[in-house]
Amino acid sequence: MAQTLDGQTVLVVGGAKNLGLAIATRAAELGAHVVIGARDGDAAVTAAAGLENARGISIDITDESSIAAAAAELGGVDHIVATAAAHHNVPVTALDHDKVVTAFEAKVIGPLMLAKHFAPAMPATGSIVLFSGVAAWKPAPGKAIMGITNGAVSFAVSHLAKELAPIRVNAISPGIIDSGTWDGMPESDRAALFDGVAGSIPARRVGTTADIVDAATWLLTAGFVSGETIHVEGGARSA
Numbered sequence: 120m121a122q123t124l125d126g127q128t129v130l131v132v133g134g135a136k137n138l139g140l141a142i143a144t145r146a147a148e149l150g151a152h153v154v155i156g157a158r159d160g161d162a163a164v165t166a167a168a169g170l171e172n173a174r175g176i177s178i179d180i181t182d183e184s185s186i187a188a189a190a191a192e193l194g195g196v197d198h199i200v201a202t203a204a205a206h207h208n209v210p211v212t213a214l215d216h217d218k219v220v221t222a223f224e225a226k227v228i229g230p231l232m233l234a235k236h237f238a239p240a241m242p243a244t245g246s247i248v249l250f251s252g253v254a255a256w257k258p259a260p261g262k263a264i265m266g267i268t269n270g271a272v273s274f275a276v277s278h279l280a281k282e283l284a285p286i287r288v289n290a291i292s293p294g295i296i297d298s299g300t301w302d303g304m305p306e307s308d309r310a311a312l313f314d315g316v317a318g319s320i321p322a323r324r325v326g327t328t329a330d331i332v333d334a335a336t337w338l339l340t341a342g343f344v345s346g347e348t349i350h351v352e353g354g355a356r357s358a
């Protein structure tokens with residue numbers, strides 16, 4: 120299958136850093152007109168300035184009015200990738216209602232609002248790629264909200280794929296990926312996490328940004344794939 124996004128518009132919400140920026144960068148290399156969406160509009164513009172044929176726009180995925188404004192400004196886009204997440208990893212007995220809501224807004228409600236406002240102007244060849252995560256399939260104390268929201272993403276894509284057809288809607292479920300998101304951890308803690316994962320999963324390593332970018336660009340161009348969750352986690356569900 121030819122991997123080209125020549126002349127197609129790809130909106131990446133959460134595109135100013137880490138996996139989102141890497142996907143935006145590959146999309147631009149494949150010929151796309153890239154729109155980087157971030158809740159910090161300046162960060163979006165700065166990130167876009169580093170790419171060919173890209174622009175930045177302010178989008179807060181937890182704010183429907185900002186999604187609607189972006190859809191009105193951009194008009195039709197061919198593809199949407201949404202990487203946003205708002206983690207709330209605490210025991211169930213310590214849950215904060217508003218943080219639970221925000222976690223659902225970032226992963227589930229926000230993508231639904233993206234579909235609501237953008238799908239009417241997307242072409243039949245368009246697609247949406249959402250981000251789930253391995254936590255959905257690995258229940259663990261303190262990870263309930265991460266697991267439930269990621270699980271909801273996987274269900275959401277099958278429902279959206281049916282209703283928005285022929286627009287394709289899919290999800291990527293990453294395992295532990297050295298995407299930059301873990302860089303804020305103390306070095307020794309991060310090394311222990313990565314070593315523990317590498318030692319326990321079939322792939323015997325953590326994931327790379329390239330692993331996810333490859334999957335995302337494949338999904339954007341895989342015209343006979345819809346409603347699926349692609350697990351890019353080195354076999355972690357069986358570990």
Ligand SMILES: NC(=O)c1ccc[n+]([C@@H]2O[C@H](COP(=O)([O-])OP(=O)(O)OC[C@H]3O[C@@H](n4cnc5c(N)ncnc54)[C@H](OP(=O)(O)O)[C@@H]3O)[C@@H](O)[C@H]2O)c1
Pocket residue numbers: 132133134135136137138139156157158159178179180181201202203204205225250251252253254292293294295296297298299300
């Ligand atoms: N990396 C992993 O190990 C891993 C594992 C499993 C699943 N995943 C999933 O894969 C996705 C991408 O991972 P990542 O490592 O790139 O995560 P990340 O570093 O947390 O990046 C998330 C992106 O979403 C943006 N974002 C957060 N809230 C937003 C909002 N309200 N509106 C718009 N953008 C918002 C962030 O921008 P700000 O700068 O504004 O915060 C950031 O650009 C996430 O959904 C994550 O849950 C990752």
